[in-house]
Amino acid sequence: MAKIIPFKGLRPTQDKVSLVSCRSYEDYNAVEIAYLLDYNPFSFLHVLNPAYVNPQKVTSDKRFKMVAAKLNDFKKEGILITEDKPVLYLYQIKTKFWQFTGIVAGTTIDDYKNNVIKKHEDTLDYRVRMFKEYLQYGRFNTEPVLMMYPDQEQISKWVESYKEQEALYDFSTVTKERHTIWKIDQPEDIDWLSEQFDQINEFYIADGHHRCASAELLQQENLEYHNSVMSFLIGENNIKIYEYNRIIHDLNNHTKDEFLNLLAEKFLIENKEQQLWKPTKKMEFGMYLDGDFYALRLKETKSNGDILQQLDAQILYDEVLNPILGLDDLRNDARIDYVPGNESIVAIKELVDDGEYEVGFMLYPTNIEEIKRIADNDLIMPPKSTYIEPKFMNGLLIYEI
Structure with a gap:
């Protein structure tokens, strides 16, 4: 008790x-x-x-x-x-x-x-x-x-x-x-x-x-x-x-075209150009890269597996941050930073436009039931998964x- x-x-x-x-x-x-x-x-x-x-x-x-x-x-x-x-x-x-x-x-x-x-x-x-x-x-x-x-x-x-x-x-x-x-x-x-x-x-x-x-x-x-x-x-x-959005300093030695081609293996990519776009549901991701916003929609939704594998923050890590951008340790890697979701996505745009970061990702917020299920099963979300x-x-x- x-x-x-x-x-x-x-x-x-x-x-x-x-x-x-x-x-x-x-x-x-x-x-x-x-x-x-x-x-x-x-x-x-x-x-x-x-x-x-x-x-x-x-x-x-x-x-x-x-x-x-x-x-x-x-x-x-x-x-x-x-x-x-x-x-x-x-x-x-x-x-x-x-x-x-x-x-x-x-x-x-x-x-x-x-x-x-x-x-x-x-x-x-x-x-x-x-x-x-x-x-x-x-x-x-x-x-x-x-x-x-x-x-x-x-x-x-x-x-x-x-x-x-x-x-x-x-x-x-x-x-x-x-x-x-x-x-x-x-x-x-x-x-x-x-x-x-x-x-x-x-x-x-x-x-x-x-x-x-x-x-x-x-x-x-x-x-x-x-x-x-x-x-x-x-x-x-x-x-x-709120969600915690991610901004990354570099593309892990990939060119822009190489990076987009690698993303296309797992996601349907829609260029939103200058539209300030952010996800409207789970398993959607926003991205800001080289002056344009993109909508990324997972081709194969994660309906099976444990609750952790269905979390958007974990999906982004498993499909993009780790295999493509080479980020292993989200707890300590200096190449990644976080922007809380109560801030406008314009802040992400400005950080990338200033040249300090190459790409930004916007996530859909986690809900209470997901948090409780993670905790009840003794699982741990990726760092900076929620801003509350x-x-x-x-x-x-x-x-x-």
């Missing part, structure tokens, strides 16, 4: 929450980061990117220690405060098109090891080790693992009722998102939620495979590490799944270890 754990969250004071919280560091370009660091002394980016001289010469362990030191500065200055007792949180994110609501709690590494918390994606070794060092030296995490569970009517009703209480935070961002958090601090509410989640057989990781893997690795190396990670638990029908929302704000709730 799945276990949830209340925790003593570290969080901004109410008057500074909109100033402190920020998107993930990778979501900002260099100009945005420089502006926020110069003009917002409360931004959590100061913690994530502490100022130092000659950053190229700073080792990762020293940098992560400086991150921890900057977090302590925020605590000493009263920008961040710690709950006086372990609590849970109810968190709602409203965007222009979607509304996401879930419970923020601790989940156990033991549940992850014992496959109560199920994974579906492969991880990148260097990122697992980087996050492990970050946890080891930084001693905190501010991006929870997004986990989904089968929708529960009783929990859904309780959540809607709890929203009638006064919120701890309620603010909007410059990206026109509204973030609302309620603190769940009464023992009877915590006990009731714990009992409800106790009846759920498993959680499925939607986003945060690297965070779970790095926490497990750190615990293996240091048994004194806390047996829990911060998680955002959300009903499976309340998430949004919601995304959590950094510096909003912090889980110290």
Whole structure:
């Protein structure tokens, strides 16, 4: 059974929450980061990117220690405060098109090891080790693992009722998102939620495979590490799944014509020219190459075999990326990069047109049932198979270890 754990969250004071919280560091370009660091002394980016001289010469362990030191500065200055007792949180994110609501709690590494918390994606070794060092030296995490569970009517009703209480935070961002958090601090509410989640057989990781893997690795190396990670638990029908598109630096020494001829052995190819085309169903692929968009339709559909072989990301690897483009290790090969599906395919066009990449591929999104079937059968999707929302704000709730 799945276990949830209340925790003593570290969080901004109410008057500074909109100033402190920020998107993930990778979501900002260099100009945005420089502006926020110069003009917002409360931004959590100061913690994530502490100022130092000659950053190229700073080792990762020293940098992560400086991150921890900057977090302590925020605590000493009263920008961040710690709950006086372990609590849970109810968190709602409203965007222009979607509304996401879930419970923020601790989940156990033991549940992850014992496959109560199920994974579906492969991880990148260097990122697992980087996050492990970050946890080891930084001693905190501010991006929870997004986990989904089968929708529960009783929990859904309780959540809607709890929203009638006064919120701890309620603010909007410059990206026109509204973030609302309620603190769940009464023992009877915590006990009731714990009992409800106790009846759920498993959680499925939607986003945060690297965070779970790095926490497990750190615990293996240091048994004194806390047996829990911060998680955002959300009903499976309340998430949004996008594809992860692929861009490749070269054609593996093939000419354009050679490459198209090799593709034609497995796919029906339609040149869409300048039409911004993307797949409309499974086993269709979009491609951008040398100024034109193409529709690729698999000649022989994968109706047999295991669920993994029927995944579009796996089909693209088996039929194109590996045999034609010579990509063996998608976890570590520097020749391939990924673009999340919530970005316009114009971004792929621009990256290829700029000359840094030779070809881009657009995929059709995976659905929830495919994810669950993969996880239930102890299979692993190719890396970067899904891009899933919601995304959590950094510096909003912090889980110290």
